[in-house]
Amino acid sequence: METTQQHTIMKEEPVISIRGLHKTFGNLKVLKGIDFNLFKGENVAVLGKSGSGKSVLIKIIVGLLKPDKGDVFVLGKQVDKLDRAELDTLRLRIGFSFQNSALYDSMNVYQNLAFPLTMNVKNQSKKDIDDAVNEVLDAVGLKDKINQMPSDLSGGQRKRIGIARTLILKPEIMLYDEPTSGLDPITSAEIIELINEVQQKYNTSSVIITHDLTCAKNTGNRIAMLFGGKFIKDGKFEDVFESDEEHIKGFYNYNFIQ
């Protein structure tokens, strides 16, 4: 998280810009007027307790959920105002890595990776598809798993294939939903390294939703702390956790990072 890189990033136009975002489920107000920017080339880690609305935030960004109030601009497009075709065009520029990987169980690794490509890119030869699949498998270091079924993969391998599936469409923005949840520390470290490699290699801007401080510290150029439906702190990791705010302190102490 170099300071110079941070300054360069901030000069750019935001690739995601959110103003006054509200979202309620039934009687539960999850997001209460959120403002958020993601700049080009930046990794932002969104921290918060389970149920604080972190996943809701990225689902609204990608158009899976509609906001009740507020404006959400992604790559210059107002997400909730797009029709199906326009939203699909925008989604091709966004990669979404699910918490539980969401690999298609009925397809093997090759088919999982080739599926978004064959469905979205016309007139692709078999060789083009094979090359693209091999490239992303190489990027996530799992070339030898090409013919395996998702049920035969470990949790970490599934996460990697899930990330590879999003990379195959060469997204400009990556949204990671709890990328290290349910993984052991060593596998978590590998996923963290992969997130950083993806940013470098594919020049993506990323939002990383997590409650794992190690992940947030090592992937985020900036940390945004979500609590009670609002961002209560936003800044570099050290600045955020220097705060005396009770919830931030509690979060830090609970995670106990070295």
Next chain:
Amino acid sequence: MKKTKTKKYIFSKGIDDYFTGVNNAWKFVTLFFKEVSKKPFHLREVIHQCFEIGLKSLPLITLTGFIVGIVFTKQSRPSLEDFGATSWLPSLIGIAIVRALGPLVTALICAGKVGSGIGAELGSMKVTEQIEAMEVSAINPFKYLVVTRVLATTITIPLLALYCSFFGLLGSFINVHAQETSSLLTYYQNAFSSISFLDIFASVAKSIAYGFTIGIVGSYKGYNATQGTRGVGKAANQAVVLSMFLIFVEELFFVQISNWIRYF
């Protein structure tokens, strides 16, 4: 999270939920008709589903159709013997199988085998976020998963019903042949002598309706599954129960309509 004031219901929670459910099901059906005519058609997936639904059901349909033919013949023979009318057996069985038993037995078997399979598969995809994964990959999951499956059941179940009727008549022939010597050709000629074009047409038409019902109910229940693995089981179960119920309602409707046309 701060809680807002308690939600008010128009009638009561149960009644409101019922009408919301009916409205959602209606929207689901209309969405199918809206999407079915739009590109892309995913023909390869439709063929794949036809194979999964149709070809893989053939052994079960063959055996069941055959047994139904034998059992129905065995049950009918004593009554006809009392009137010295066993020569009417092929006609009676032909009418019963082509008009009612073939399509109905096929639909009930497919509601159990195919409907539950669709409900469980889509339900499992829903609760494991695979449907959302398709959505964010700019693939229309409704079109790819629902439209293809409903088309496949609508195409294959009428074919399976005709196939089932054929094997039902074959089972009946074997039973008749065991009692009194008769050739297969003569038996089929006798069986079809009482069957009109309207019978075949009505049989195919209702099988199309059954196929559509099985596909759409299974897809609706699976696509809207909630509550994790428990929801998957519930979706599969409800897909079978609701589609079987609707098949009987449709059967009643088709019998009324075809009788009305027949005696008009």
